[in-house]
Each structure stands twice: as structure tokens, then as C-alpha cells.
Amino acid sequence: MTDGEGADLISAVAADTRYVTLVKHRSRLGWWLSAIIFLTFLGYLMLIAFDKALLGLPLAGGVTSLGIPVGLGVILLAVALTAAYVTYANRHFDAAMAKILKDHGA
């Protein structure tokens, strides 16, 4: 679509080891975080499928059951991981990438 534009720039950036390291690092982080949220949710569903009673267990002799903090915990984990990734990316990835692009005159 925009193939004509910056072909030299693209091959120069692709050959830059800082770029290769940065992308590898960012991709790996993305896959790890995806795996964490995916497996957490799957584990939660498995718990519901196999051991409903466990989630119904009252906490500290009260009425609130174990399932409440677990369920709300899944929601909070999703928000927390999102926030962690965005903060990290804003702080580290953007600056590093901007520097690489600047060095190649982009």
C-alpha cells in the first residue's frame, strides 16, 4: 500500500540489532501476558466446571464466599495487566523505538 515509501529506511531499521532486540522483547512480553490472562481465565472456568463447592466456601466464617474475591480478582487482573503493559510500553518501548528511528533519519 505504501511500499514505495522508505524502502531503504525499512531495511536499515530491520538490520539494526537494537530494533531486533526491542521487537523480540516486546513480542515476548505480549505473548507472556496473553498467556497469563488466558490461563487465568481458563483456570477459573475449570474451577467452575469441576469444583463449584470450593468457590462457595465461606471466607473466615462469614457469608462472603471464596468465589467472590476469585471472580473479582480475574477482573482486576485483566485491568492491572493492561495498565502494566501500557505503562511499561509508554516508558520504555516508545522512547527506545523513537531513538532507533531518529538514528536512521526517519
Add this chain to the structure above:
Amino acid sequence: MRATLIALTFPLILLPAPGFAAAFEGEAQRQPTNWVAIAMFVAFVGLTLWITKAAAARTRTASDFYTAGGGITGFQNGLAMAGDYMSAASFLGISAQIFNDGYDGLIYSTGFLVGWPILLFLMAERLRNLGRYTFADVASYRFAQPPVRSFAAISTLLVVSFYLIAQMVGAGQLIKLLFGLPYAVAVLIVGALMMLYVLFGGMRATTWVQIIKAVLLLGGASFMAFMVMAHVGFSFENLFTRAVEVKTDAALAKGVNGADAAEQGRSIMAPGNFIKDPVSAISFGLALMLGTAGLPHILMRFFTVPDAKEARKSVLWATGWIGYFYILTFIIGFGAIVLVGTQADYLDAEGALRGGGNMAAIHLAHAIGGNAFLGFISAVAFATILAVVAGLTLSGASAVSHDLYATVFRHGNATSADELRMSRLTTLALGALAVLLGLVFEKQNVAFMVSLAFALAASGNFPVLILSLLWSGCTTRGAACGGTIGLLTAFVLTLLSPAVWTNAFNLGTAPFPYSSAAIFSVPAGFMAIWLISLFDRSRRAEIDKAGYPAQRVRAETGIGAFAASDH
């Protein structure tokens, strides 16, 4: 059977809580005309039409129409995404399910949220860097345009149509219930307003309708949750204790003996029959998570922000607001048990909710703030539906005008004015179609259509996007044919599943026993793309593979990304 039905329908639009089924079958009592609600709704419509008029003056190019010129901020876009995603049914349906069964409602909420982080970690930035107007721009980036564009456009139209039908039918029923308007009038009002927003205001008006709706919904729900917590002294333990007491008393009143009644009361604190077999559980989880990351009207919102950084922020805001909203609905559902379940005024002779099962949050609004707040919440529910259908229609119109018309038929030679004209024609056609289908499906059980839309998005769009973005070996043929195989598998298996085969069409025991197709159709989509690409020896395949390294650099860096045209 009920468990299967519920697991199957995880709808954004409406949950098949017992009373709700009644509403869908048209048995729900029409409510007396609520003038406060109508006045508040008219105020909302006035405001949004005024915004549409302002937006229309600035909607001159295709870029304005599709993406508001790309000048929306991450914060605004996050709110609009939340407005696109939080439907009237998430609000009414999930709180109603908690009112009835307690804990199970929380499982839906978690399912609806967990797709958002995955969308962020794997796709958001790359989407923004490569795309311009639709997700097809990204999916077809290095491929031959006609096959992949056609696949993406057809998939978009299918997902959007099923989603729209469910929304239109739900809207008609809900508005009949809340405002005392006839079903056909309600469907026509929704269709007409949605067309006005999209036709004249394009993405700019749609975005603001979604933002205003999100603010109203979050504000109203926050107030309700606050009042509930104030009632129980800001203690969750008190809230749950009172709710269990109410449920126990209700069981005792029905003549259940003491020990069993106590057990029934406590059952709201644990999962019920929501998920029975592990296969359905995994399948359900897959459809929710990966479907969210493949919904065309959500993906389209990534092109309204100026760059990848704002795209990333959009997801953070969207996830935060949606997560907050689900925690509110959880409190509202338990609050309804305590404040609505104990008031004879809100119950009929058998102890069921007056007006149908989905009325829990509506009655709670009345219990908390009287007629004025009831009117406010009813108007918010109406506004909510409008915002969702406007987003869907815009996405469908873009698929036709940008992907099919401009790229496939005109080979990229259409002018911005041509493309804009075609988008508006399509908007008119889609609006008319939505109203028509809404009327045709009035008496049908359409709850499965939302689950079908999610399964299609997870099995077709998601694998094509992931593999075209991240696998160098993916080819034109692999993406177009493999994606279609994923779509077809999801479509056929859903038709053969209990929700459609047994519940919607009464054909007896379903040939496909699980509640969601995703566990088979998502791998089918990935495998088909992989195998077909692997054995693709065409000349085009060489070009596709050779295009990957440059595409990857552009996706990761944003070199050559389409910039905002707004300023």
C-alpha cells in the same frame, strides 16, 4: 437444559434469565407510558442530533466518515469503545441474572473482559500502524487485495448482521417494556435515529453518541451502586448476608423446610449450573476472548486515533471502564435482591419481577431514586442501544464501501467522494435491512445470534489477523480460503448446537452437543490457513512471503502509518 441455554448465549444484548425469555416471547406486560423517561430520552436525542449536525459540517471526506479524520484521543476512544461494548443487556441482563442466581452473573462479566488485554498485547499497536479504515486494511496488507478483502467484508457483514438483529429485537422488546411504546414503533425509532447519526455524522457523531452514552451509563450505574452500598453500610459482607437472608426467606415462604431453604439462600454465593462440562467451558472462554479481538466494529475504532501509542491508551481506558462497569453491575444485582426482592410493589402474585425478569435494575432505580431516576435509567438503556447499533452500522457500511466497492470493484481508483457516497447508500440499505429484520424476527428467539457473531469473529477474523500479522508464511490463498473455512465451521456447528437446533428451531436433540463451537472452529481456522499457505506453490505466494519483512517493520515501528488528517 437451562444451563446449556445460558452458556450458549452469553449475550452482550440480553440474557435468557427466566423472566427474560418471557419478554422475548412477547408475553411481557407493556408498561404504562413513562413521561419522565420519554422527556429524558428526548433530551438525549436532541443533544445527539445537535452533535450530529455539528459533525456533519465536518464530514467531507471518506477519512472523516470512517475514522473521524483520525483525530480522536486515546481517552475519548477508550470511552467510545466502552460505549460500543457495554450494551443495555450487559447492564440489565447481568444484573438480572445476579438477581436470580447470584454468583453466575459474575462469570459472564469476567468472560466479557478478558478479551481486551489480549487484543492489546497482540494486536492493538500493529493494527493501528498498518491500517487506515477497516481491519481488512491490515488483514490484506501484503496480499492480493480482492480475495482477502472480499473475505473480510463478507465476514464483517455476517458478524454485523447477526449482532444487529439481536440488538434490534432486544431494543424493540426493551423499549416496549420501558416506555410503553409498540414494538414496531420502537424498532423504527431506533433504525431512524441510528441512520441519522451515521449518515450525516459518520464516525465523529457515532463516537460522541458512544461517549455520551458511556458517561450516562457509568454515571447512572455508579450512583445505583453507591446507594446500594450506603444502604448496607459500605460492607460487602453485610450486602451478601442480607441477600442470602432474602433468598432464604423467599424459599421459606414457598414452603421449603428450614435446612433446604438455608441451602437455597446460600447457593447464590457459589456457581450454579452455568457451566457443566469442561469442553463447553473452554469453548465458551475461547469464543468470548478471541471473539472480542475479532469484532469488526471494535477493531475499526483503532483507526480513529492518531498513532499506536493512543491506540494502546484506548484499550487501557476501555478495559478500565468496562471492568469498573462489571463490578458495578455485580453490586447492583445483589442490591436488587436486597432492595427489590423484598418489596411487594415490584413483584407479581408469584413473587416474580413485574414487567419481566430483566427489570431488576430498572426496579432498583425506582427503589433508589423514585420516578425521576427510573426515567433516567430507562432513557440511558435506550441511548445504550442506539450507540451500539450506530457503531455496527458504520462498520458494515465501511466494509461495503471501502473494502468491496473502492478496493475490489474500483481497484483502489474510487475518489473519496465516490467512496463517501457509497458508504451513505450502504448505511441507508443497512438501516432499512436492520428495521426489516427486527420486525421479521420479533417473535423469534434471537439470543443465539450474538453468540454466533462472537464465534464467527473468533474463528474467521481473529486467525486471519494473527497469522497475517505474525507469520511470514501466510499467503493470499491461505488467508482467504482458511478464514472462510473457519467462518463456515463456526456457522455450521452453531446451527447444529442446542441453542439453535433445539431451543430456537425445536428440532430435537442437537447433533453438536457443546454450547459453543469455538473449541473446534478456532483451531479449524488456524489449521486451514496454515495448511493451505504451506502447500501454496503459486507465484502470488512468493510475493506474499516476500512482503512480510517490510510489513513487520512497519507494524512494529509505525513507519509510513496513516497519520491523522484532521489537523
